[in-house]
Amino acid sequence: MIRFLLNNELQEVDQVAPCTTVLDYLRDHLGRTGTKEGCASGDCGACTVVVAAPEHGRLHYRSLNACITPLGNLHGHQLLTVEDLASEDRLHPVQQAMVDCHGSQCGFCTPGFVMSMFAHRKNHAVPEREEILESLGGNLCRCTGYRPIVEAAVQMYDPAIEDAFSAGESAVAERLTALAAAPGSLHLAQQSYHAPTTLEELATLLTNHADARLVAGATDLALEFTQALKPSDRLVFTGCVPELLRLEEKEGYLEIGAAVTYSRCQATLSAHWPALRELLARLGSQQIRNQGTVGGNIANASPIGDMPPVLIALEATLVLRKGATIRELAIDAFFKAYRQTALEPGEFIEAIRIPLPHEGDLFQVYKVSKRLDDDISTVCAAFRLTLQGEGETITAARIAFGGMAEIPRRAAAAEAALTGQAFNEQTLEQACLALHGDFTPISDFRSSAAYRSEVAANLLRRLWLSQQLSPAQLQVTHYA
Amino acid sequence: MRKLPEEREASTSGPATAGAVKHDSAALHVSGKARYVDDLPAPANLLYAYPGLSTVARGRILSMDLSAVRALPGVAAVLTCDDIPGHRDIGPVFPGDPLLAEGEVSFLGQVLFVVAASTQQVARQAARLASIEYEEQPPALDVVDGIGEQRFVRPTHSQQRGDTRAALEAAPHTLRGEFHSGGQEQMYLEGQAAMAVPQDDGGMLVYSSTQHPSEGQKLVAEVLGLPLSLVTCEVRRMGGAFGGKETNANQWACLAALLARHTGSAVKLRLARAEDFITTGKRHPFYSRYEVGFDSDGMILGLDLELAGNCGMSPDLSDAIVDRAMFHADNAYFLPAAHIRGHRVQTNTVSHTAFRGFGGPQGMLAIENIVEQIATATGLDPLDVRKRNFYTAEGGRDTTHYGQQLNQHIVAPLVERLERSADYRARREAIREANAASPVLKRGLALTPVKFGISFTVQHLNQAGALLHVYTDGSIQLNHGGTEMGQGLYTKVAQVVARELQVDLASITCTATRTDKVPNTSPTAASSGSDLNGMAAKDAAGKIRRRLTVFAAEHFGVAEDEIHFSAGYIRAGEHKLSFAELAQLAYMHRVPLSATGYYRTPKIHYDRTTAQGRPFFYYAYGAAVSEVVVDTLTGEYRVLRTDICQDVGDSLNPAIDVGQVEGGFIQGMGWLTTEELVWGEDGRLQTTGPAGYKIPAISDTPEILNVELLPDSPNTEATIFHSKAVGEPPLMLAISVWAALRDAIASLGEYRHSPPLDAPATPERVLAACQAVRTAHREPRP
The missing domain is CATH 3.30.465.10 (Uridine Diphospho-n-acetylenolpyruvylglucosamine Reductase; domain 3)
Structure with missing residues (x-):
């Protein structure tokens, strides 16, 4: 079983094919269609989601391409999607800035931009243009020409309010630490995904299973699943091994x-x-x-x-x-x-x-x-x-x-x-x-x-x- | 490291007038609530469809063994052309586009069969399991060979003014040359998608990501052998289209409907990105060759120009696309004698199709290349050559080579204004000095104009309908034939209605475009969305207003000219009531509160037999100055600054218009710089996704991007509130980037040698042009 938080809701998942991507899980299994598929190869950013993991009692936020992230990699993380940002029908400052700056036209890349911008705001205290461009270089927009989006990424810092995520940070961090304590795994028929937590366990899994594919970021491996349509039966994740x-x-x-x-x-x-x-x-x-x-x-x-x-x-x-x-x-x-x-x-x-x-x-x-x-x-x-x-x-x-x-x-x-x-x-x-x-x-x-x-x-x-x-x-x- | 744009105030997006309202779906976009076809809740027993594609570019199908496709668990149906009850060809204007291949394949990626399965994954996997035998033939891929062999999908069209041959012979100078421009993938972020839901009456409801729901409806009906009245096509919004969902959305809607009819289940077909690249048409690559005569002042005296569009395997829209290239082969320049021929070359690639500008950019780039050549040959600043050749009101230089007289001469003042505001002359000097002192990096500068004709060149498409309901609470539902692909059409048309009825924009709801609400619609294309649908909606709103006026006058016993609509209220003499109160009162007195609206563009005609007429209701103008820096060791470059002035008449919505200008410019920049489509010798497209096909990313947007909408310049034609179309024209502003790159490269040879720079000007082509100029500069001039 892998366990993660979808915003604040605990997800315990087991009987799922190990090559299932976070994107497919969100859209096909949960019916959460705010996150879009643009390329399914990690090259357009339309599917960008944010994951948070505990670090020194706080949370560290990262933007990811959901289309090339195996679901199991979420084990012990909090997953945030575009649906999670607004609270009580009040748009998050990131979303409001995008609206105010006319940052969306067709709107299809917008959820991905919003999530990249959200992660950026979490990781940078002030808006520096060079850093903004670095954070958004993997989000393609075909409509706007980007100028209003850059503007929104500056404007989202004003007002500099704490959002609901900041308030709940330590509680979420605590929950995540508990979830990550047990190794994660997925099973479906003869297929499996393992996220070992020690070097020995990892080494043993690989020695015992010659067919196992090692998964790290999966930024290349996932293309075998989404493009070549050749899923692997056994995945072993490196990301939970402290060494x-x-x-x-x-x-x-x-x-x-x-x-x-x-x-x-x-x-x-x-x-x-x-x-x-x-x-x-x-x-x-x-x-x-x-x-x-x-x-x-x-x-x-x-x-x-x-x-x-x-x-x-x-x-x-x-x-x-x-x-x-x-x-x-x-x-x-x-x-x-x-x-x-x-x-x-x-x-x-x-x-x-x-x-x-x-x-x-x-x-x-x-x-x-x-x-x-x-x-x-x-x-x-x-x-x-x-x-x-x-x-x-x-x-x-x-x-x-x-x-x-x-x-x-x-x-x-x-x-x-x-x-x-x-x-x-x-x-x-x-x-x-x-x-x-x-x-x-x-x-x-x-x-x-x-x-x-x-x-x-x-x-x-x-x-x-x-x-x-x-x-x-x-x-x-x-x-x- | 990359230098970033200067911080700018939000208000520079456009004047903060009441017109600059936000996109009607903005809040839905940013919160992930805006639904696209693939986001619609799945009907029970939904099946997923996927096409099986040919793996050769040209040949005869000897056998198709689909047993492995059928055998994959989860597969519900596998259909071929023999399973089509009605029409097998879905060519939108001319035949040539089989829904499913019949015996022959004409490009690599042509759809041979279609699968329906329980999941998207199974359908995709199954579609790859076919075993097909072909008798392969070598594919025809070269456009120049195609001209020689007269391999055309449609006959060549010719436009002529004066005796071009004599003009060329009399000209003090002549130049000959040829030029290639590459294709362009639309790369809408939302891929092609359609979902067909069978109805209890034998009809079909199709949700389609399409710019042309009426054509989707018609083709689905024809393929299924149904009357059009039994098929409804709906589209609420698209995740971008850019022309790529005009005719190219039809096939997927038809295949989904075919499977839905066959299985009795709802069927969804959504293409993965690679198949979207492989199976759908792109902007036509173009080849041109020319002979131009000019004098020492750079005045064009005669032009003989052949334009050849690489159409791919079928006509699709290529007749109109190459025509539009020909209509724009003058850009803003008067051609005293001209002979323009347009060829539609057939090749064994996917059939190329509409893309923002619709051939116009290709024709315009061809003439801009010629102007650049003249500038190098005469040693003049390219801007001076351009200005000297502009159409003018005087001197008999106001009529195009196809006989349309220009009656709004704003390109010259617009360019003057931009030349001043962008400080063109001083920067030109500064750049030349800086280049002399910079051994590796060279800067370039260029100002290029745009004159773009507005109207469909196919006359009957210039019509639109709208449907307006006023409910008894005063809320309004608005529907029209235009589709929303991000350009803000729904917002603009709602603004028109709000203005006409003097109601709050928030009281108007735009509903999904549906063929059962407004029938027989034209595609949302040719920049015509607001012009046509805005007028149709105004007509509908005007009818309601008229009925309410008549009613109120009678009811309150006042003259009709004492009825005033203003800011949500109606005054009838001494009476004042809200729009909602009046609506309710009117209802109680049995006044109909629903109206249709209709519009057709006046004045336009074009006779293809004489190649003369007035194909365009009016022209939209613009100009851009771009500055670039080029690395002459690697060919890498960056656009440092762009200044734009765009004529949109009296803007319906300045914020949306600026968005179109900026977005169009950046998209055009992609076409001319990093967006390169590569086909192999076997006809296989090698750039099949954003990993290999590079549309502009965020750092490509110039550090300084100043956009101005030309102020105080209403359209002199009676368009909707005297606005002008804005969808396509700004794309061609990007020609300034291409010309600036050329200028930077030319500095290597002291501006005396013309850099050979085909489009797209990838770093590789830029470096090759650098080397060519260096070589030419070393050799003694003849």
């Missing part, structure tokens, strides 16, 4: 538990590596960052995943566990072929270890995509050069690309062309030439192979130019 949720700075490295979401580690990563700030803000959408995990991003082994090239450049290692056996593997040895990894049956990623930055490292990350918000990279590049002697000589180079090959991987020839050379334009041009030998990218709907090759080289040139020009002179995302 997998740790984010710790250890001696010389940062350790990220495999189930840590992007929004959880965004600030820490950006503090250590400021170059990651933009990448993380543009990685998926707020809903995806709230749901997707670093571990899932790696295990999923997409050719393009934005974090893997970064981790390769930073020489990250993976802690892999199978039963009680642990091994540590360099991340660039993890990706074997298209969507194939070094994971053995029953083995899973426990943590990611990233060596902390060294003095004298030049580290840059660039993402190029068709659209700035919520888009998969056409090319993603991570550069790390170790410089010596006032930055004159490159003693080591690690360059990794996403989108350039069937797996995220290093540019060996370009690295060789840089290593040991003077750090100047000529060297970089040599590396650009060498880079053409490193990759044979494909043409697809994101771009042609030629564009990918050209951009990859130009990003290397941008790296050099970043020594002379400010980001505002070099990148449209920084242009002021």
Whole structure:
């Protein structure tokens, strides 16, 4: 059984197919049709709901795409949908602001926007436009052109009243803590969903059931259910295992538990590596960052995943566990072929270890995509050069690309062309030439192979130019 | 990091007049209470339908084995074309759109059969289990080849003025060129959906997310072999449509009705996003080639232009769409000699259809590209070339190449106003200086005008009906033939009635558009919703007002001109009573309180044999200035600022109109920038959802977006309260973004080389254009 609160109402669910999404549960099982299906792939935000979980006696609110969230992931959470916001026929300030600013036209994306804005208001004390755009980048509106919505997201702070949710926060937190104490599960005939609460339990489930699919944020896995219509019979959730949720700075490295979401580690990563700030803000959408995990991003082994090239450049290692056996593997040895990894049956990623930055490292990350918000990279590049002697000589180079090959991987020839050379334009041009030998990218709907090759080289040139020009002179995302 | 829009006051949305009332469903939208088709409570035993699609683009069906589809537990019915009792073709104007494929397939994704099952999931799964054998043929996909091979869904139409050949030969300069613009997916957030409920009299009630309920009703009736009177189609609201639910909603309504008839159960058909992308038509991709003659001042002397719309597999609305492209191939410019030909090329893709602008944007972009080429060739500022070529009241430069005389010359003053308010000239200088000092990032600026013709070019569609009931408590129920897709039509039409009867807007309830309330309606399209339905509703309200006036005059013994309606009250001489009191009194004296209204647009005609006439009742004008910054290393870009001035006549509702202007502009920007449809060589659409098809997101909206509705400029034609249509025209304001990108790229060659920039100007196309200009600039000029 999984247990969660739908607003304040306890839901105890068992006989439900484990691949049932929160969206389908709301609409088909409960008849709550305020939450809309726009794409069923986590790309439009129409189905955005908010979940709350206890944190230090209070509640932490996250926006999620209900269409790609397995129902079981709600275990121990409070689920809030658009129907829950208004109280006694009085619109919530978020809703009232949307009405007052003419923020809805057809109204179909509106419930999703309202919920993203609600989560934003819960997580930000004052309206900062940049933060608002980051929170709403995963909500598509085809009617308004967004201007009135941005306006509403500012106006919703006035009046700065406490809503009914704030008043009930500690009581809800207490109830949720009690609900989460028991492990959650779902069963329907031979199908099952398990949310183990210890590492051992998780390891055992995976060892005993070769067919089990590991679920973290499900941002990719759920597409198998909603798009390919290939449900899995047995799902095992990582998100309730405390060891997998740790984010710790250890001696010389940062350790990220495999189930840590992007929004959880965004600030820490950006503090250590400021170059990651933009990448993380543009990685998926707020809903995806709230749901997707670093571990899932790696295990999923997409050719393009934005974090893997970064981790390769930073020489990250993976802690892999199978039963009680642990091994540590360099991340660039993890990706074997298209969507194939070094994971053995029953083995899973426990943590990611990233060596902390060294003095004298030049580290840059660039993402190029068709659209700035919520888009998969056409090319993603991570550069790390170790410089010596006032930055004159490159003693080591690690360059990794996403989108350039069937797996995220290093540019060996370009690295060789840089290593040991003077750090100047000529060297970089040599590396650009060498880079053409490193990759044979494909043409697809994101771009042609030629564009990918050209951009990859130009990003290397941008790296050099970043020594002379400010980001505002070099990148449209920084242009002021 | 991304820079964010400056904080703006809420009031900049438009003047805070009484007209700027909120959308009638706003409170329902924000609380999740507004129901769309898929949200309607399920009737008992509801079945879920899903279509089975062809997996090849062109070929003959040798065999269709549906046994596995039928065998899946939960499947209730599987139907093919042989199960259709009535018409098998649902082509809206011309035949060519089989409801279910008959022996042949003409695009990848064509519907072959349809399943009804106990759940949506089972229906979708079952639809994928068919085993089909095809005799495959290579698909025809190239539009240029199609012109050569005369592969057309409809005959070519031609418009001509003067001796174009002679004009070109006499012109001091000529240029030839060709240009491609891409298609565009409507990407309404609510996908296609319909639910059919069988009635006890053998009829069918269909809830459909459609812009054209009367066409849905007619086609359902024809497919089922029923009289139209036994079929009712209802739509309360759509979650966006943009033209994509004009003809393209019909198939799903028909299939649901067919299954409902067959099973006796209510049947719902809702497409998942990928199938919605695959099976429904988009904005036509266009190809154009031209020869233009001009002088050193940039004056156009002659234009020979071929426009070719990629229509996909069938005619659908392509005749009218390519016509509209031709009607807008002048945009705001006088063409002294012109020969415009419009081709409707057939390809093996989904049949392309209506999308906001309906061909107009494609025609307008073609001429704007030509104007840009002339500017580069003459070294003039593109704005000066544009201004010199505007239609003018004097000098015999006031008639279009299809013979319509312009009688409201506001494009020139509107552009002057915007040029000043947006500080165009000073910014132009500042940008050139800044670019010279910026090695990688280059800025661009452009001001482009829009002149858009308002009316359906198919004459009979320019009519509308309304139905108005006044109840004895003074509350009013309003119904009309227009549909609500988010554009605020219900709100605007209710405002018209409130104004006519001088009652509080809150006393008026708009009810769902239904074919049994107002029959034989036109689609809500061509920006005509308020113009047509507003007038029809005014007519109905006027009849009621007239009856009440006559009654009150007689009842109170005063002259009719002593009866005044004002602010919810009626004064009859010395008597004053509320509207509700008068309604009740009238009822007691047996005065009918229900009326129909009707309107047809006057003055319009177009003779296709001579290609001359007045197809448009009037034109709506606008202009936009956009500034962009381009990364010349990657082709990435951002729109930094846009200033818009839009002519809406006397606005019915400034808040709603500003919403249409901003939304249309951003949607047009998507068409010209990041929205790229990609088909494979096998005819398979590769961009089948928002993951791969990128409509503008929130950060794409310019940091500074100043929108002004042109003040003090009532429509000189007798439209509803002298307003103008606003649905489509603003989309084409986005051409300023495309032109600004071009301007930024041109800076790489000191503005002497023309960047080859087809649309959409994706980062990839922008980078390619950067490289082309760099290369041209390095080579010595001939």
